[in-house]
Amino acid sequence: xxxxxxxxxxxxxxxxxxxxxxxxxxxxxxxxxxxxxxxxxxxxxxxxxxxxxxxxxxxxxxxxxxxxxxxxxxxxxxxxxxxxxxxxxxxxxxxxxxxxxxxxxxxxxxxxxxxxxxxxxxxxxxxxxxxxxxxxxxxxxxxxxxxxxxxxxxxxxxxxxxxxxxxxxxxxxxxxxxxxxxxxxxxxxxxxxxxxxxxxxxxxxxxxxxxxxxxxxxxxxxxxxxxxxxxxxxxxx
Numbered sequence: 001x002x003x004x005x006x007x008x009x010x011x012x013x014x015x016x017x018x019x020x021x022x023x024x025x026x027x028x029x030x031x032x033x034x035x036x037x038x039x040x041x042x043x044x045x046x047x048x049x050x051x052x053x054x055x056x057x058x059x060x061x062x063x064x065x066x067x068x069x070x071x072x073x074x075x076x077x078x079x080x081x082x083x084x085x086x087x088x089x090x091x092x093x094x095x096x097x098x099x100x101x102x103x104x105x106x107x108x109x110x111x112x113x114x115x116x117x118x119x120x121x122x123x124x125x126x127x128x129x130x131x132x133x134x135x136x137x138x139x140x141x142x143x144x145x146x147x148x149x150x151x152x153x154x155x156x157x158x159x160x161x162x163x164x165x166x167x168x169x170x171x172x173x174x175x176x177x178x179x180x181x182x183x184x185x186x187x188x189x190x191x192x193x194x195x196x197x198x199x200x201x202x203x204x205x206x207x208x209x210x211x212x213x214x215x216x217x218x219x220x221x222x223x224x225x226x227x228x229x230x231x232x233x234x235x236x237x
Contacts, residue, residue, distance in 0.1 A: 030094045133194075140205055145180040151179030
């Protein structure tokens with residue numbers, strides 16, 4: 001009961017989120033798409049034009065950039081991680097409601113191009129929900145891409161940029177080695193994620209603090225032993 005009350009109080013600061021949480025009709029992909037699109041329009045000032053597109057010298061698409069972001073987030077909310085499943089099965093029943101729906105290939109291309117727009121909207125939402133926060137928590141999570149035994153044969157990311165390829169790392173919490181990446185994140189005391197990054201599994205946690213120290217100052221950041229370092233502490237605080 002207390003946990004449910006706490007969640008309600010967190011999101012009550014943003015009026016538009018009340019309908020998003022309490023509306024009992026939020027059970028299908030199209031309804032979530034419409035709601036998320038409305039939120040994106042409210043937080044995309046100076047980012048897109050009147051048609052909802054990032055200003056650029058190309059023919060004006062009928063399916064706007066904001067709709068690309070909203071559809072992507074709606075699919076994530078439905079736990080859909082396959083674009084094939086999304087377009088060939090899930091969206092078939094809503095094609096009459098989304099007349100300007102593009103193809104799967106176009107969605108994939110434009111989804112990558114609108115990643116920056118999606119990230120900027122996320123930052124504005126986090127600032128609106130959790131503005132004025134002075135206390136933050138930093139932590140990391142292992143992202144395994146394959147078993148350790150197959151790590152040396154894995155070619156993921158090594159054909160483009162080796163610095164972004166997965167690597168071997170150690171998870172102190174599980175006391176085991178893994179092959180993949182490491183997800184770093186900073187969130188406020190209310191659970192709102194303010195910053196995140198993905199690194200190789202072998203990269204030490206302190207390197208992430210070097211990247212975010214200019215964005216977070218005059219505040220308190222709490223972390224585990226992985227973020228302890230005498231030189232770094234003197235530099236940060």
